[in-house]
Amino acid sequence: MSDSEDWVGRYERGESRYPYTPYPIGWFRMAYSHELDPGDVQRLHRFGRELVVFRTESGRACVADAHCPHLGAHLGVGGEVVGEALRCPFHHWEFEGESGRCTKIPYAKRIPPKAALRSWPVRERNGLVLAFHHPERKPPHFEIPEVPELEDPAWMPLDLNHWTVRANWLDMNENCVDMAHFKYIHGTLSIPPTTAEIDGTTHVATSQFRMKMPGGNEGDAQLVTYDHGPGVQVVRMEGLIDSLLLNTSTPIDAEQTDVSFAYTVRSEGETRKEHLAAKIIEDLKNQFEHDRPIWENKAYWTRPTLCDGDGPIATYRKWVQQFV
Ligand code: FES
Ligand SMILES: [Fe+2]
Known part of the structure; x- marks a missing residue:
């Protein structure tokens, strides 16, 4: 299902302390709700990659891969929330928070169809901003219950x-x-x-x-x-x-x-x-x-x-x- 075979091999060759993936399937805390106000953008290193966590003006918490699909700027360094989107600091492309889809390029006539941030499924529950990780990017198949x-x-x-x-x-x-x-x-x-x-x-x-x-x-x-x-x-x-x-x-x-x-x-x-x-x-x-x-x-x-x-x-x- 995932990359576990690689990790077994690495473990057997003495290259890893663990015979299983460090990046399992599931819901994981990316922030506490009270630490993320509308308009906040935070950079985060999780799952061995750079991520960005932000809250849109309407209050939706979002998580996405941090590097812009255009020319690779880090959206957690100077990126800004604009309505329901995150704007890249480099050329002001805007990405819709939930889907990651590019919704605006201020100087282009046509938005390239592939222009999208990799966004993560997010739930906000029990005071936690949780993102769902699946190595094949499959959608969540379970939920975290309310406490x-x-x-x-x-x-x-x-x-x-x-x-x-x-x-x-x-x-x-x-x-x-x-x-x-x-x-x-x-x-x-x-x-x-x-x-x-x-x-x-x-x-x-x-x-x-x-x-x-x-x-x-x-x-x-x-x-x-x-x-x-x-x-x-x-x-x-x-x-x-x-x-x-x-x-x-x-x-x-x-x-x-x-x-x-x-x-x-x-x-x-x-x-x-x-x-x-x-x-x-x-x-x-x-x-x-x-x-x-x-x-x-x-x-x-x-x-x-x-x-x-x-x-x-x-x-x-x-x-x-x-x-x-
Ligand atoms: S690198 Fe993000 S808009 Fe150009
Ligand atoms: Fe213990």
Whole structure:
């Protein structure tokens, strides 16, 4: 389906750390909605290429390849939004945001039919500007569901955190089903029993945690992790405190990934819960730093030597196949 054969070859020749594409199929965060105002144009390096993210005057978020089909100027450097189009700084050709079609050349009688930017399918959902990547440019075949907690006033505003990690998406995402590492890396009190199921393009992992909360109390919690393709993950935690993580991972290039964790708690305006949430956020940031040196230096084994306590890693890898 994609270029995965190349990556297997590169892996086998020792030219890549990973035997699968760094650029999988799926929806990926290109921006947060609140960071993109009408008229904004941002340049971005993702999927090993230069991109431009912009918002038209009517408010539509758009993503396109950055280089102009005319003579190659970078639309993220001096490009301007004009109505529903993006205007190239070099000769003022204009490209319609959603389709990428050239709609105006101020000095030509005829617009060349092939004049178009490569635009990406975009959805704006859960405060994220998401673009759909498919190596053959096929249209989206699934959607990212709404996360109702984000609109619910009982939940705190999202706390956003970003990292650039020198690791490939799958190796990091597999963390949610690598149950033994929760005890030995993150210090949970036991190895959490976990089940996993594949629901089409969504992978659902359910874990029972016995953990120490910041402040010292011990308690039980259930974590349900929904992976909606390789780029968007929603984690719901119930028990000690109802909380939610909205995580994204977007490939920057073959080795680096842009990772975000956004956290919220059902605080219902209670200061005590908000303080607890702040402590949990600190704890999550520390947890990320526990994982990072492992991810950035580990090898990826196609056939790892697993034991019975490891968790449903095989199910996760089976699910991932549809995106590579
Ligand atoms: S390079 Fe973009 S209009 Fe000429
Ligand atoms: Fe981890």
